[in-house]
Amino acid sequence: MRSKSIRTMVAVATLLVAAFLYWTLPLNTYRVEDILDAYREHADYNDITLEHPLDGTLFPPEMVPPLFRWRDGAAACRAWLVRIELPGTASNLNFVTRRPRWTPPREDWEKIKRRSAKHPARVVILGLRPGRPIRVLSRARISFRTSRDPVGAPLFYREVELPFLEANKHLSRIRWRFGSIDSTPPIVLTGLPVCGNCHSFSADGATLAMDVDYASDKGSYAIAPVQQEMELAGRDIITWADFGDGDTTHGLLSRISPDGRYVISTVSDITVFVACPDPAFSQVFFPVKGILCVYDRQTKEFQALPGADDPAFIQSNPVWSPDGSRIVFARAPAPDLSRTKHQGAVWLTPNECKDFIADEEPFRFDLYHIPFNGGQGGKAEPLEGASHNGMSNFFARYSPDGRWIVFCRARSYMLLQPDSELYIIGAQGGLARRLRCNTPRMNSWHSFSPNGKWLVFASKAYSDHTQLCLTHIDENGNSTPPVLLAHLTAPDRAANTPEFVNADPQAIAIIRARFLRDH
Numbered sequence: 001m002r003s004k005s006i007r008t009m010v011a012v013a014t015l016l017v018a019a020f021l022y023w024t025l026p027l028n029t030y031r032v033e034d035i036l037d038a039y040r041e042h043a044d045y046n047d048i049t050l051e052h053p054l055d056g057t058l059f060p061p062e063m064v065p066p067l068f069r070w071r072d073g074a075a076a077c078r079a080w081l082v083r084i085e086l087p088g089t090a091s092n093l094n095f096v097t098r099r100p101r102w103t104p105p106r107e108d109w110e111k112i113k114r115r116s117a118k119h120p121a122r123v124v125i126l127g128l129r130p131g132r133p134i135r136v137l138s139r140a141r142i143s144f145r146t147s148r149d150p151v152g153a154p155l156f157y158r159e160v161e162l163p164f165l166e167a168n169k170h171l172s173r174i175r176w177r178f179g180s181i182d183s184t185p186p187i188v189l190t191g192l193p194v195c196g197n198c199h200s201f202s203a204d205g206a207t208l209a210m211d212v213d214y215a216s217d218k219g220s221y222a223i224a225p226v227q228q229e230m231e232l233a234g235r236d237i238i239t240w241a242d243f244g245d246g247d248t249t250h251g252l253l254s255r256i257s258p259d260g261r262y263v264i265s266t267v268s269d270i271t272v273f274v275a276c277p278d279p280a281f282s283q284v285f286f287p288v289k290g291i292l293c294v295y296d297r298q299t300k301e302f303q304a305l306p307g308a309d310d311p312a313f314i315q316s317n318p319v320w321s322p323d324g325s326r327i328v329f330a331r332a333p334a335p336d337l338s339r340t341k342h343q344g345a346v347w348l349t350p351n352e353c354k355d356f357i358a359d360e361e362p363f364r365f366d367l368y369h370i371p372f373n374g375g376q377g378g379k380a381e382p383l384e385g386a387s388h389n390g391m392s393n394f395f396a397r398y399s400p401d402g403r404w405i406v407f408c409r410a411r412s413y414m415l416l417q418p419d420s421e422l423y424i425i426g427a428q429g430g431l432a433r434r435l436r437c438n439t440p441r442m443n444s445w446h447s448f449s450p451n452g453k454w455l456v457f458a459s460k461a462y463s464d465h466t467q468l469c470l471t472h473i474d475e476n477g478n479s480t481p482p483v484l485l486a487h488l489t490a491p492d493r494a495a496n497t498p499e500f501v502n503a504d505p506q507a508i509a510i511i512r513a514r515f516l517r518d519h
Contacts, residue, residue, distance in 0.1 A: 030128065032094045035081050039126055039136045046073040048080075048125050048140035052462065054481035055142035058472045060151045060454060061117075062182040065109040067486045069101040069462075070125060074137035077127035084112060087119035096128075113146040120145045147472055149453040154179050154505040155468075156199065156208075157498035159489060162465060163282030165275045171195055177488070180505040181470070184487050189511040198253055198497060201226070202260035203322065203400075205450075205503035209256040209263055214515055217241060218346055219251040222515070223263065223297065226507055233514040240267050243293050243302040250346045252287055253317045258324045261297050262375070264305065266290040266316040270337060271346055272353045272363075280464035281442075284357055286365075286414040287316045288335050288348070292327070294375050306377035307370045317365075317414070319396050320372075321427070327372055328383060328396040328405065330365035330414065362412035364392040367405075369429075384429030392417075395444060400452040402427055404477050406435070408444050420444045422457060424477045435479040437471030448473075450502040455479065458496055462486070466494040 049071045053059075059066065068082065082102050084093040093108055104112065112121055120143035127138030156178045160167040167174060172193045179185025189196075194213035201208055206226055214220035219240035222232045240251030244267070254265035269290035276282050292308035292315050295301070308315045308329060317330040340352045348356075356363060366387035371378040386393040386407050394415075395408040406424050409432070410417035422443045423432040437443075439461030446457035455473050458466045459482065467489055469482040489495040501507070 030079060030081070030096045030134065032081065032096070034134055035096075035126060035128060035136065038134055039139075043136075045136065046127070046138035048072050048127055048138045050125065050140045050142055052482075052484050053142070053144055055144075056481055057142075057144040057483060058480040059113065059116075059144065059146045059483055060181070060470065060472075061113065061146060061148065062151055062180060063113070063146075063483065064182060064487050065104045065106055067101060067103050067484060068123075068125075070140060072100055072127045072138050074127050074129075076129045077137050078130055079128045081124075081126040081128060083124045083126070085122040085124070086112065086115040087121065088115060116144065116146045117148060147453075149451070149472065151181055151449050151451075151454050151470070151500075153450045153500045153502060154507070155181065155185060155456060155488070155498050156201070156501050156508075157468065157488075157495050158197070158199075159493040159495055161492065162279045162494050163275070163277065165282065168195075176511070178501070178505075178508045181485060181488065185505075186509075188508050189513075192513050199499065200255045201499060201501050201503075202256055203258035203502060204260070205501045205507065207256060207260040209254065211251065211254065212237070212513070212515070214239075219249045219267075221251055221254060221263065221265070223256070226501075226503060228507065228509045230508060230511040231514045232511065237515055238263075238295060240265055240293065240295075240302070243267050243304075248345055252290065255319055257320050258322055262324075263295045263297070264318045264320070264327060265293055265295070266318070267293040269316070269346060270340075270348060272356050273347050274350065274353050274357060280460055281416050281418060283416060284353075284413065285416070286363065287314050288356065288363070289337060290314050290316050292316075292318055292329060296375065303375060305370070305372075305375065307380045308368075308377060314365075315368075317394050317396075319398065321398050322400055322402045325372055326369055328367055328369045328398070329380075330394045330396075331368045331380070332363065332365045335363075362392070364390075364412055365394050365414060367393045367396055367407060383425070385425040385432035386423070386429070389432075395446070397446055397448060398427065399448050399473070400450055404473075406446055406448075406455060408446075415444070416442065417444070418442055418460070422446060422455075422479075424473075424479075426477075433477065435471065437469065437479040437482045439469065439482055442466070445497055447499045449500045454500075456485075456498045456500060458498065463491075465489070465492065466496055468495050468498050 051069045082095045122143045125140040126136045129135045175187045175190035177185040178188045196212040199210040209223045212222045224236040249267045252266035274284040292305040367383040368380045370380040391409045408420045410420040421438045422435045425432045439459040442460040468485045471479040
């Protein structure tokens with residue numbers, strides 16, 4: 001019995017040593033020649049599912065080395081060969097990794113981008129089982145290209161902790177970044193002890209407008225010129241509560257006009273807000289009452305926008321056409337709020353919110369468009385392809401040339417919807433086409449680059465912490481598979497509300513909230 005026990009111990013020790021040697025042997029013990037000798041181009045292999053990049057991806061020329069990540073259908077694989085076959089050259093690049101993810105070395109990536117500008121680069125990933133001889137068990141094959149169209153503009157976006165309630169407890173930890181996608185943009189604003197969120201820029205990138213709580217006013221809004229060292233002072237603050245009789249109002253989802261003269265927002269609003277424990281989708285938030293209001297920076301006057309001020313509807317989420325002549329907004333029939341206690345307040349109570357979402361009854365928005373007419377408005381018309389389609393339609397964005405509108409479509413509600421997808425229509429409406437860039441989980445908060453060639457958007461496909469993705473939009477409104485911009489966000493933060501700015505990447509170095517000292 002004792003000798004049998006010793007043999008068992010020796011066998012276990014041998015396995016442990018073999019495992020240790022396997023996991024600690026340098027990667028160069030896998031000879032590429034041996035792997036390629038074991039690989040047969042037309043053999044039947046298990047599938048490797050490449051999650052990023054996808055076949056047909058188009059990278060921007062500014063792109064940093066991307067993260068390749070995959071799932072292997074062969075459980076016995078313990079290492080992978082990544083082989084990149086470059087067009088116009090007899091030499092190929094080969095890399096071995098022990099994890100199902102890999103990032104190209106920067107020097108090699110620059111070579112890959114140059115070579116794939118005219119013709120696609122081909123990627124082959126082989127799943128390997130150790131041993132003598134080594135065996136290839138699985139395979140993936142894709143191709144990608146590098147675009148000649150630059151992004152050509154910096155991004156401004158917010159990073160928050162999850163879940164929402166955690167972020168709300170520590171508002172000063174929320175931070176804003178500004179910079180080009182060719183590196184991780186620097187933090188330009190942080191330490192703000194009050195809530196600050198939705199922001200927009202004028203078309204020339206010269207003016208920033210942003211929601212900020214000031215003097216305990218949820219309707220406060222800052223409008224300031226863009227400078228390297230910006231200060232948001234009390235003189236830069238307006239309040240949407242100055243509309244009407246000064247009732248409490250949020251001023252939801254405001255947008256500054258392309259010429260910087262006007263701001264349009266949702267006022268007289270009431271909102272459903274429910275915090276959820278799920279870190280990925282930690283809130284349900286959508287307005288159930290509101291009209292559109294315009295603030296004129298020249299006259300300092302507020303006025304409702306005729307045609308988008310009907311109390312029978314909730315009118316919210318407005319955006320400007322590039323020439324400022326039209327407004328697209330989300331509209332839905334206003335629910336009966338006569339039984340709620342918070343008439344005129346910005347949020348329903350948790351119990352009142354349950355009446356809207358407990359039975360998962362859909363609450364759907366349609367997109368409408370209306371002439372602006374210098375603030376005189378007009379007749380609101382449904383936008384064909386983004387209205388009355390049995391879905392909720394929201395977050396419209398015009399392309400800079402005014403030809404296209406990209407919007408979100410989900411089964412219900414607005415904001416942070418797992419099934420939210422991006423669709424495109426002509427600016428006057430028409431057949432809605434699902435964009436190829438959509439990921440499997442949440443696609444939202446999109447923004448066109450000033451040259452109209454690229455669209456940034458937020459997704460939760462790769463992490464519970466929202467990340468930013470990029471897609472190329474061609475002259476026919478077709479998009480390419482998503483490019484994950486993993487380097488833009490810290491692993492423990494969610495990125496949201498990204499916006500391309502028509503400015504130099506060094507246009508903003510720091511934003512100081514001087515209005516706190518003023519107050």
